[in-house]
Amino acid sequence: MSSTTTNTIIAAYQKLKQEYTDQSQQLSRKHFRLGILRLLSILIALTGFYYYYTLSALWVLGVALPAIVLFFFLRKIQQETGRKKAMAQYLVQVNEEEITYLQNGTLSSTDGSEFQDLSHAYAADLDLFGPRSLYQHLNRTATQMGKSKLATALKQLVSSEEIRNRQKAIAESGMKLTERQYFYAAGKIARDNTGNYEALIKWSETKEKPLSKAIILLAYVMPAALIAMLALYLITGESVYASVAKRIVPLNILFFSFLLKRIKTSVAGIEKVQATLHAYSTLLVQIEQTGYDSSALISLKKQLQSEQISASQQIRKLSKIFSGMETMQNPFAALAMNGLYLYHIHNLQKLILWKNRYAGMIPTWLTVIGEFEMLHSLANFHYNNPGYCFPVLNHTYGISFVSTGHPLIHESKRVCNDINFNEHPFVILTGSNMSGKSTFLRTLGINMVLAGMGSVVCARSASIHPLPVFVSMRQTDSLADSESYFFAEVKRLKYIIDGLQQEPSFVLLDEILRGTNSDDKRSGTIGVIEKIIRTKAIGAIATHDLEVCHTTDKYPGILSNQCFEVAIVENELVFDYTLRQGICQNKSATFLMKKMDII
Numbered sequence: 001m002s003s004t005t006t007n008t009i010i011a012a013y014q015k016l017k018q019e020y021t022d023q024s025q026q027l028s029r030k031h032f033r034l035g036i037l038r039l040l041s042i043l044i045a046l047t048g049f050y051y052y053y054t055l056s057a058l059w060v061l062g063v064a065l066p067a068i069v070l071f072f073f074l075r076k077i078q079q080e081t082g083r084k085k086a087m088a089q090y091l092v093q094v095n096e097e098e099i100t101y102l103q104n105g106t107l108s109s110t111d112g113s114e115f116q117d118l119s120h121a122y123a124a125d126l127d128l129f130g131p132r133s134l135y136q137h138l139n140r141t142a143t144q145m146g147k148s149k150l151a152t153a154l155k156q157l158v159s160s161e162e163i164r165n166r167q168k169a170i171a172e173s174g175m176k177l178t179e180r181q182y183f184y185a186a187g188k189i190a191r192d193n194t195g196n197y198e199a200l201i202k203w204s205e206t207k208e209k210p211l212s213k214a215i216i217l218l219a220y221v222m223p224a225a226l227i228a229m230l231a232l233y234l235i236t237g238e239s240v241y242a243s244v245a246k247r248i249v250p251l252n253i254l255f256f257s258f259l260l261k262r263i264k265t266s267v268a269g270i271e272k273v274q275a276t277l278h279a280y281s282t283l284l285v286q287i288e289q290t291g292y293d294s295s296a297l298i299s300l301k302k303q304l305q306s307e308q309i310s311a312s313q314q315i316r317k318l319s320k321i322f323s324g325m326e327t328m329q330n331p332f333a334a335l336a337m338n339g340l341y342l343y344h345i346h347n348l349q350k351l352i353l354w355k356n357r358y359a360g361m362i363p364t365w366l367t368v369i370g371e372f373e374m375l376h377s378l379a380n381f382h383y384n385n386p387g388y389c390f391p392v393l394n395h396t397y398g399i400s401f402v403s404t405g406h407p408l409i410h411e412s413k414r415v416c417n418d419i420n421f422n423e424h425p426f427v428i429l430t431g432s433n434m435s436g437k438s439t440f441l442r443t444l445g446i447n448m449v450l451a452g453m454g455s456v457v458c459a460r461s462a463s464i465h466p467l468p469v470f471v472s473m474r475q476t477d478s479l480a481d482s483e484s485y486f487f488a489e490v491k492r493l494k495y496i497i498d499g500l501q502q503e504p505s506f507v508l509l510d511e512i513l514r515g516t517n518s519d520d521k522r523s524g525t526i527g528v529i530e531k532i533i534r535t536k537a538i539g540a541i542a543t544h545d546l547e548v549c550h551t552t553d554k555y556p557g558i559l560s561n562q563c564f565e566v567a568i569v570e571n572e573l574v575f576d577y578t579l580r581q582g583i584c585q586n587k588s589a590t591f592l593m594k595k596m597d598i599i
Contacts, residue, residue: 009384010102016091024085027081031078041067044063090186093185093188097109098380102384107136115135126446132408134407137381144197146187148370150377153378163452166378166454173297180376184376200273219345219349225248226341280319282312287301287312311361318351324343391463399463400422402418402459402461407447407450408446426538431563437510438542441508507539507540508540509539518545525543529551563582
């Protein structure tokens with residue numbers, strides 16, 4: 001990607017940042033004005049009630065009661081304005097993050113360290129998770145569902161059909177910049193975490209016993225009786241009705257106390273999930289109201305509309321129910337609301353009815369959000385790198401890349417190479433230390449992983465037969481298991497060979513068997529190569545042992561030698577990181593040690 005193209009993308013982000021900054025400032029001013037009006041309305045109401053009780057002037061209620069109504073009306077508008085202001089502020093942040101990422105490579109998203117799996121076929125060797133990992137470069141997810149879905153997509157190869165469907169979805173989403181950013185910002189507002197997600201899923205899986213008919217009947221009869229007594233008192237002025245009304249209030253509170261434990265049990269663990277649910281509903285609304293062309297996005301959207309049920313409406317309804325439950329944390333509000341009309345018992349009934357009808361759909365709805373976040377992350381990667389390509393898929397075990405490079409290396413430093421495994425499916429790669437062998441192996445591995453998840457790859461063009469990937473590049477001693485480096489590596493090779501017995505795969509090996517003597521290492525390396533090519537595997541092995549390269553004489557139609565050379569220019573080592581045919585000829589180690597007076 002040229003610097004001109006990068007500057008164009010940065011300019012688009014800067015324009016959006018300014019637009020959202022202006023929106024945020026306007027909404028902040030509106031939010032402040034609404035706060036002043038709310039304060040004035042409540043002051044008018046309190047003043048009115050004071051004069052009503054001191055002067056017994058009924059006309060004052062004509063001012064005080066509308067002021068109370070106005071207060072709650074303004075409160076609702078201010079809350080909505082506050083949400084819009086928060087959204088605008090998050091959108092400013094999203095664009096700031098993209099600008100700094102493109103300008104200097106600053107990464108602000110989580111790095112997925114919790115998804116690292118040292119026993120995985122390639123995750124640790126290819127730096128998929130952790131600081132400055134592929135996951136962190138791709139990650140534009142805000143919810144726990146999205147983070148998990150992106151990690152799973154990096155670890156698992158999907159079918160060719162699914163890859164093609166994802167490619168179309170990513171291409172479509174890549175063009176919808178503002179929609180993607182709105183979705184990302186709405187997810188950030190959710191402030192989701194593993195605890196919230198797991199608690200909500202656990203809550204959705206537990207059954208809720210219905211309230212008895214007697215409890216439901218009393219929940220309606222007692223507030224109705226209170227209202228009737230108050231109405232009769234106002235109409236007749238008879239104090240007996242007021243006296244009865246005063247006795248009903250403590251009975252209501254006693255009734256509420258009787259069910260308090262049941263109410264707390266019903267919301268245990270998710271008492272503060274209301275804001276997260278509201279954010280979920282915002283995400284679901286966007287999915288439901290957006291038109292899609294790609295089959296993958298259409299299919300995901302349909303999962304939110306089964307049985308003519310709107311997922312966003314139901315999640316928002318649940319959010320309101322939990323919002324009502326949160327008022328129970330205020331003892332004065334709880335006594336007033338339940339003493340007058342048993343508010344939390346009615347809210348409990350709403351929660352039970354909702355849960356028994358819709359709770360089973362929560363995992364599906366949240367999964368859809370996660371899938372969209374994963375696809376949006378890959379779409380963002382596509383948008384930020386317009387020079388990358390979607391690989392063409394084939395079913396002939398053909399793998400080729402034209403001008404491929406490592407996507408995590410900045411374009412100003414990245415050196416791209418062509419490679420084709422069609423004529424010779426396995427490459428023996430040689431080159432001195434620091435010449436680029438390991439980086440090139442990771443380039444191949446990461447681009448195969450990207451291709452297998454439906455993403456664009458860092459190449460001008462590519463043709464891929466999607467294959468499982470196996471890598472052995474970075475083994476370590478395990479003191480906890482009393483395991484040597486050599487034994488850990490042999491176990492890894494055993495794992496790879498067993499995997500290759502199941503199906504053809506793409507294999508990358510870097511200087512294997514370093515924990516043994518040179519003769520043993522050479523014969524072992526040749527034996528591994530011969531074992532691998534008998535399984536029809538495709539891939540490459542890097543080695544410093546030039547004798548291993550002669551294995552190509554025995555298997556000329558399968559093996560090929562390619563290398564990275566180093567030049568000595570003006571008594572300095574010069575690496576061009578360009579892949580060449582043949583066996584490496586130059587020896588940099590001896591030169592470097594002589595120059596440093598080591599030998």
